Amino acid sequence: MELLYKSVISEELKELEKSLLSSISSDISLATEISNYLLLSGGKRLRPALCILVSKALEYDGEDLIKLASSIELLHTATLIHDDVVDESLFRRGKESIHSKWDNAHGVLVGDFVYSKAFQLMASFKNPEIIRTLADSTNRISEGEVLQLSLKSQDLLEKDYFNIVDRKTAELFKAAVLTSGILASCESNTLLCLREFATSLGIAYQVQDDILDYFGDEELTGKKNGKDFQEGKFTLPVIMAMKLANSKDKSAMISLLQEGDLKKFPQMLDYLVEKNINSQIKETFTFYSTNCLESLEILPESPYKDALKDIVINLDSRLT
Amino acid sequence: MELLYKSVISEELKELEKSLLSSISSDISLATEISNYLLLSGGKRLRPALCILVSKALEYDGEDLIKLASSIELLHTATLIHDDVVDESLFRRGKESIHSKWDNAHGVLVGDFVYSKAFQLMASFKNPEIIRTLADSTNRISEGEVLQLSLKSQDLLEKDYFNIVDRKTAELFKAAVLTSGILASCESNTLLCLREFATSLGIAYQVQDDILDYFGDEELTGKKNGKDFQEGKFTLPVIMAMKLANSKDKSAMISLLQEGDLKKFPQMLDYLVEKNINSQIKETFTFYSTNCLESLEILPESPYKDALKDIVINLDSRLT
Numbered sequence: 022m023e024l025l026y027k028s029v030i031s032e033e034l035k036e037l038e039k040s041l042l043s044s045i046s047s048d049i050s051l052a053t054e055i056s057n058y059l060l061l062s063g064g065k066r067l068r069p070a071l072c073i074l075v076s077k078a079l080e081y082d083g084e085d086l087i088k089l090a091s092s093i094e095l096l097h098t099a100t101l102i103h104d105d106v107v108d109e110s111l112f113r114r115g116k117e118s119i120h121s122k123w124d125n126a127h128g129v130l131v132g133d134f135v136y137s138k139a140f141q142l143m144a145s146f147k148n149p150e151i152i153r154t155l156a157d158s159t160n161r162i163s164e165g166e167v168l169q170l171s172l173k174s175q176d177l178l179e180k181d182y183f184n185i186v187d188r189k190t191a192e193l194f195k196a197a198v199l200t201s202g203i204l205a206s207c208e209s210n211t212l213l214c215l216r217e218f219a220t221s222l223g224i225a226y227q228v229q230d231d232i233l234d235y236f237g238d239e240e241l242t243g244k245k246n247g248k249d250f251q252e253g254k255f256t257l258p259v260i261m262a263m264k265l266a267n268s269k270d271k272s273a274m275i276s277l278l279q280e281g282d283l284k285k286f287p288q289m290l291d292y293l294v295e296k297n298i299n300s301q302i303k304e305t306f307t308f309y310s311t312n313c314l315e316s317l318e319i320l321p322e323s324p325y326k327d328a329l330k331d332i333v334i335n336l337d338s339r340l341t
Numbered sequence: 342m343e344l345l346y347k348s349v350i351s352e353e354l355k356e357l358e359k360s361l362l363s364s365i366s367s368d369i370s371l372a373t374e375i376s377n378y379l380l381l382s383g384g385k386r387l388r389p390a391l392c393i394l395v396s397k398a399l400e401y402d403g404e405d406l407i408k409l410a411s412s413i414e415l416l417h418t419a420t421l422i423h424d425d426v427v428d429e430s431l432f433r434r435g436k437e438s439i440h441s442k443w444d445n446a447h448g449v450l451v452g453d454f455v456y457s458k459a460f461q462l463m464a465s466f467k468n469p470e471i472i473r474t475l476a477d478s479t480n481r482i483s484e485g486e487v488l489q490l491s492l493k494s495q496d497l498l499e500k501d502y503f504n505i506v507d508r509k510t511a512e513l514f515k516a517a518v519l520t521s522g523i524l525a526s527c528e529s530n531t532l533l534c535l536r537e538f539a540t541s542l543g544i545a546y547q548v549q550d551d552i553l554d555y556f557g558d559e560e561l562t563g564k565k566n567g568k569d570f571q572e573g574k575f576t577l578p579v580i581m582a583m584k585l586a587n588s589k590d591k592s593a594m595i596s597l598l599q600e601g602d603l604k605k606f607p608q609m610l611d612y613l614v615e616k617n618i619n620s621q622i623k624e625t626f627t628f629y630s631t632n633c634l635e636s637l638e639i640l641p642e643s644p645y646k647d648a649l650k651d652i653v654i655n656l657d658s659r660l661t
């Protein structure tokens with residue numbers, strides 16, 4: 022099954038691929054080669070899709086949409102490359118990460134190269150508000166990355182978690198739909214709703230990701246559970262459980278996470294189930310996904326609006 | 342002795358420091374702390390000084406000059422932070438490098454943070470040509486960094502060397518004086534001369550740096566010679582000598598560089614002196630520094646123009 026947006030904007034997504042390829046081309050063949058390695062490795066193009074769907078729903082018919090969508094995807098790609106260096110991740114989208122296939126230096130510098138290509142695209146917009154929105158987002162995303170470093174994971178509070186998610190995940194969703202709305206010259210009230218939609222979508226997206234890693238149906242998602250546990254990540258289910266735990270259980274959970282032994286994953290699950298985290302966290306998810314759908318109501322009816330709703334409704338399928 | 346520009350634009354340089362401090366401020370205190378650590382560690386502010394001197398020489402009297410100079414210095418700072426990660430350098434400006442005092446992750450992400458602050462400043466300019474010029478420069482600089490990775494050092498040709506220097510060193514000098522000229526609404530002929538000035542200055546600057554590491558007067562420069570040799574760098578003196586060497590001498594020089602043993606520095610010097618590199622490379626330097634001074638002639642007489650000339654004349658003092 023594929024999400025609706027893949028068919029509704031199939032032509033635009035094809036143009037996007039062409040635009041991405043040409044945006045990233047360079048005299049320096051190694052820069053193009055490595056950038057393409059990640060860029061063409063089957064990303065879902067969710068962020069540029071949001072950008073395209075919103076402009077289309079607002080009946081924008083100008084020339085700048087694919088360029089805008091491309092700059093959003095390039096910003097996302099640059100972030101992924103640097104994230105992999107920082108996390109020392111070995112894999113990305115089922116392939117070796119750039120940092121792992123080449124080295125640290127290539128990861129840092131090709132990430133910078135992709136950023137610079139995004140900025141060149143951004144700089145070409147006539148509307149200064151679009152440029153400023155994208156520059157501000159880039160700043161908030163990088164602040165989120167530094168914030169994450171500055172917090173010792175085991176002391177992470179829910180408010181810190183949501184602050185990080187707002188910057189690391191929701192921010193680029195916001196940039197995608199806000200700049201898309203600005204491009205379509207929409208009213209300020211619509212912009213407010215779009216911002217609300219993207220913020221809630223970003224949080225719902227990350228919360229669902231965290232839920233699935235503990236409680237997902239592996240047949241449905243096609244992914245093994247327990248990856249976050251193995252990496253010792255303090256994700257929302259863990260943060261919620263630690264808040265409710267006595268100090269003995271808290272220490273036990275911290276030890277389990279630090280060890281990250283997949284054989285002990287069921288023990289961690291027991292702690293979460295005992296504290297009823299499964300249903301509590303689903304309420305959090307439902308709150309944000311409902312808010313997403315409600316915020317979309319400002320848009321006039323169209324297949325594009327339906328495709329945006331479809332993204333929200335299918336958040337739990339990992340298709341996003 | 343100090344360079345003339347320090348007194349000629351002392352007020353502007355003070356404002357620059359204030360502007361840099363406020364530009365880099367952030368809700369995320371760790372981001373500000375680490376950025377300030379490098380930013381306030383006594384850089385010579387050569388690039389923003391070029392920017393300020395050119396605008397002043399062209400009688401610009403508007404408000405945007407310090408903002409422009411700040412964005413140039415922030416771009417430079419971000420590059421330095423990532424360079425230190427890539428080169429695994431332990432020191433920068435006599436202090437531990439960020440990468441070494443914190444770690445790799447902090448280096449990558451704080452570098453991104455400083456870039457994003459530069460982009461926010463850039464995005465605030467009304468003139469789109471300034472934004473585009475800075476974005477294009479950022480791209481050329483990052484291409485230069487990747488190009489350097491893609492070239493096996495021992496096969497480096499002079500043309501590759503000059504291509505890398507043009508992108509890695511001269512490019513930001515060009516961005517500084519071109520955007521400064523655009524800000525001052527100068528004529529296109531002046532812009533061409535400014536570009537020529539900055540290109541030649543960038544090359545002369547790097548060539549002089551390479552010369553001093555082998556042939557510098559340590560008492561005058563205050564630095565020990567042989568650092569490039571120790572790090573096994575194929576700098577211009579080496580590239581020139583290898584071009585003239587027979588295959589036996591070439592192999593010997595490559596071995597010396599790969600070993601990087603400072604006790605054998607005199608042996609390397611012997612090879613260079615024997616091939617008369619000292620005087621040959623000074624000719625190269627003189628060619629570019631003369632070109633610099635000639636390109637400046639387009640500017641009307643002023644203390645600012647004198648200060649620009651003074652920078653060129655004192656390139657061999659390491660004061661820059």
